[in-house]
Amino acid sequence: MTDAPHAPQPTGPQPGTEPRRGAEPQRAAEPRPSTTRATEPRGTAERSARPPRVTAHGGGIWSIPVPIPDNPLGHTLVYVIDTDAGPVLVDTGWDDPTSWQTLVDGLAACGTSVGSLHGVLVTHHHPDHHGLSARVREESGAWIAMHAADAAVVRRSRSSDKRQWLGYLVGKLTAAGAPEAHTAPLRAALADGSGGPLPGARAALPDREIEPNALLALEGRRLRAIWTPGHTPGHVCLHLEERHPEQRPQPGEAATDHGGGRLFSGDHLLPGISPHIGLYEDPDSDEITDPLGDYLDSLERIAGLAPAEVLPAHQYAFTGAGARVDELTSHHAERLTDLRALLAERELTPWQLAESMRWNRPWEQIPFGSRTIAVAEAEAHLRRLVKLGHAEAVPGSAPVTYRAAD
Numbered sequence: 001m002t003d004a005p006h007a008p009q010p011t012g013p014q015p016g017t018e019p020r021r022g023a024e025p026q027r028a029a030e031p032r033p034s035t036t037r038a039t040e041p042r043g044t045a046e047r048s049a050r051p052p053r054v055t056a057h058g059g060g061i062w063s064i065p066v067p068i069p070d071n072p073l074g075h076t077l078v079y080v081i082d083t084d085a086g087p088v089l090v091d092t093g094w095d096d097p098t099s100w101q102t103l104v105d106g107l108a109a110c111g112t113s114v115g116s117l118h119g120v121l122v123t124h125h126h127p128d129h130h131g132l133s134a135r136v137r138e139e140s141g142a143w144i145a146m147h148a149a150d151a152a153v154v155r156r157s158r159s160s161d162k163r164q165w166l167g168y169l170v171g172k173l174t175a176a177g178a179p180e181a182h183t184a185p186l187r188a189a190l191a192d193g194s195g196g197p198l199p200g201a202r203a204a205l206p207d208r209e210i211e212p213n214a215l216l217a218l219e220g221r222r223l224r225a226i227w228t229p230g231h232t233p234g235h236v237c238l239h240l241e242e243r244h245p246e247q248r249p250q251p252g253e254a255a256t257d258h259g260g261g262r263l264f265s266g267d268h269l270l271p272g273i274s275p276h277i278g279l280y281e282d283p284d285s286d287e288i289t290d291p292l293g294d295y296l297d298s299l300e301r302i303a304g305l306a307p308a309e310v311l312p313a314h315q316y317a318f319t320g321a322g323a324r325v326d327e328l329t330s331h332h333a334e335r336l337t338d339l340r341a342l343l344a345e346r347e348l349t350p351w352q353l354a355e356s357m358r359w360n361r362p363w364e365q366i367p368f369g370s371r372t373i374a375v376a377e378a379e380a381h382l383r384r385l386v387k388l389g390h391a392e393a394v395p396g397s398a399p400v401t402y403r404a405a406d
């Protein structure tokens, strides 16, 4: 099990975004054989002229592996849902010419086209999910729907300035105990004075809001929005309340029963990767959020749905959602126990805690930008410990230092 497939670049000024080259302290776990008919290539970006290997999941659902350039995740699985009003996408993929071409070719392989698209449902604002939404809307007139909390992040990224963001990041890292050497390049960039838009400045503002628990207005389909904050504040999973096409009703089961249906899980539930849980970076807010607490609650909500199959945004479709939720829950529980033990030995800043945590490679080998992500992950766990009453900040400490509590 690994953590944080999604890390911003070392100097990547946009809040909570996905990695580019080599910016992750973790890597995807080895893919396992899929339990579905998924045929997508594993772990490599589809960069050739070959048409993308589209997977038919049955019941009017397809997936297209849209490459994420120079990224160990390989690709985003963009899903196509057939509706009576035209095809609807779940996520769009990274904004890059190769990715766009793959999406266009993939839609053709599914027997449709970009121009025919009716709408786009965005699981969350990260650029490997929402990157191509603007272009899709431009070429098709499709609407874009997103949860309000992630729409707020998009709005903020569009209007923020690089200098503002760098200033926020330096302040935050310093408060977390980051050494001079770590913040020096950021401070240099800040002193250099070059402002300008953030990379997220071109992300599309959605036209519609995805409301938690509501059935989406999709003609001929039953798709319900499940709000699953944690990986981002407005992450949603989409529950297809329709029987899996390969699943027969059990004896005694009503014909209308969906047998658990299927779940588009975005980055919330992936078969072999533990999604990055950092902080909801909002320079304008002083609210002490608890993203890890949110994530664990959201996991429970998903397990309760007991979907017959999970259609995630990375890797491959899988069954056994409940078992996967258990694995992730234990992973975080173990992590919290380990961190509390470290704090019982001595008082630590979030930075020192991140240095002491177990990653999939030694701390010295974790690149600059990924350390920023690692410290956010450490802080998310600290917040949970504080909320549970197992840790506390040492009064008056600066940078803030934490110790174990009872």
Ligand SMILES: [Zn+2]
Pocket: 006, 018, 124, 126, 231, 267
């Ligand atoms: Zn993500």
Ligand SMILES: [Zn+2]
Pocket: 006, 018, 126, 128, 129, 267, 313, 314
């Ligand atoms: Zn992702």
